[in-house]
Amino acid sequence: MNKHGGAAELFVYGTLCTGEDNAGFLAGLPVQEARVRGQLFRLPAGYPALVADSAGSWVRGELVTLDGDVRLGVLDHLEGVGRDLFQRVPVPVALGDRTVVAWAYVMDRTQVQERTGVWIEHGDWRRLSAGRKRS
Amino acid sequence: MEIGDGYRRDGNGVSLESGGFVIRRRTRAALNAIKRRMSEQSSPVRAVEVLQEDATHAAEFEEQSGGNTRFSSIARLAAEGGLGEAQHADDSSTDVAAYAARARAKGLELDLAGEGMNLSEDGASFWGPVDNASSRAKADGRVLTIDQWECITCGTCEENTTLVFEVPSGDKAEVLAQDGPMDLIQDAIEACPVTCIHWLGAAEIEEHHSHGGFDSI
Numbered sequence: 141m142n143k144h145g146g147a148a149e150l151f152v153y154g155t156l157c158t159g160e161d162n163a164g165f166l167a168g169l170p171v172q173e174a175r176v177r178g179q180l181f182r183l184p185a186g187y188p189a190l191v192a193d194s195a196g197s198w199v200r201g202e203l204v205t206l207d208g209d210v211r212l213g214v215l216d217h218l219e220g221v222g223r224d225l226f227q228r229v230p231v232p233v234a235l236g237d238r239t240v241v242a243w244a245y246v247m248d249r250t251q252v253q254e255r256t257g258v259w260i261e262h263g264d265w266r267r268l269s270a271g272r273k274r275s
Numbered sequence: 276m277e278i279g280d281g282y283r284r285d286g287n288g289v290s291l292e293s294g295g296f297v298i299r300r301r302t303r304a305a306l307n308a309i310k311r312r313m314s315e316q317s318s319p320v321r322a323v324e325v326l327q328e329d330a331t332h333a334a335e336f337e338e339q340s341g342g343n344t345r346f347s348s349i350a351r352l353a354a355e356g357g358l359g360e361a362q363h364a365d366d367s368s369t370d371v372a373a374y375a376a377r378a379r380a381k382g383l384e385l386d387l388a389g390e391g392m393n394l395s396e397d398g399a400s401f402w403g404p405v406d407n408a409s410s411r412a413k414a415d416g417r418v419l420t421i422d423q424w425e426c427i428t429c430g431t432c433e434e435n436t437t438l439v440f441e442v443p444s445g446d447k448a449e450v451l452a453q454d455g456p457m458d459l460i461q462d463a464i465e466a467c468p469v470t471c472i473h474w475l476g477a478a479e480i481e482e483h484h485s486h487g488g489f490d491s492i
Binding site: 155159161162163164165166167168169185187214217218219220225 | 310311312313314315316317318319321322323325326345346348349352358
């Protein structure tokens with residue numbers, strides 16, 4: 141735990157996932173497959189946004205175990221926290237049959253609509269980005 | 276030179292210009308190399324150091340390639356030397372830079388003194404670099420304590436700084452050390468919902484007070 145912390149884990153679903161564009165900001169940390177309830181949208185800027193919603197479908201991603209070496213201040217800057225981009229909020233994350241609470245960078249529905257986000261029905265950004273990289 | 280369909284070839288490689296949007300393939304490759312090198316590091320802090328080493332290029336590449344604006348903003352910050360501060364803003368280090376970063380992160384303009392014993396203008400001594408109730412109490416030789424009868428195991432103190440406070444799972448919070456970030460200790464004292472963290476005189480310490488790091492009773 142740390143000053144801005146509480147949760148010692150972070151759920152990532154887009155460019156912070158292993159092998160994705162911004163994975164470096166979480167270099168060397170342990171990750172496990174995980175999912176959360178909500179809707180995933182593809183934004184024209186080239187990255188996805190999660191709207192957390194307990195009634196939503198599954199959004200796939202990774203649960204990253206943070207340690208003393210992670211600087212959430214750096215991630216907050218990357219995700220535009222306080223600049224009307226993402227907000228860092230605690231969300232319930234499913235790990236197999238277990239649920240834990242972890243941080244996630246999310247948007248609200250209005251923000252996604254304003255940015256003309258397109259719903260990714262299968263809820264997996266990595267599937268989309270793998271397809272894009274092959275082509 | 277124009278090579279058809281909006282593509283141009285020049286000293287920077289092949290670029291595509293359409294609607295003011297320029298993609299330079301070579302710079303994109305260089306940017307990806309930085310990102311790849313970041314992801315190969317052993318820790319996020321190392322990765323950010325890699326970004327800082329090449330930040331000017333990264334910011335330039337990112338802007339030219341018109342890509343992920345989030346990355347270009349962080350690369351620009353790194354190029355301006357601001358990322359070191361962000362790296363510090365949420366830790367509990369006791370060096371003056373960390374105190375300064377935390378103060379700025381809270382929007383405070385603090386006059387920081389030197390480390391160790393200082394004398395304030397009103398004649399009170401305080402344990403620098405910050406002058407607050409905790410640093411004055413420490414300078415007075417008081418002992419940081421947690422009243423184990425009052426503590427409700429909420430974890431607020433530990434959230435402020437794990438260097439000084441610990442809540443063993445399911446147990447009452449404990450004081451680990453008498454030395455630590457005086458700003459965060461003061462935050463913890465003020466945030467404690469049952470006000471059970473106190474600086475006590477050595478004679479006031481009782482058995483139900485946790486007072487880690489202080490031995491001579």
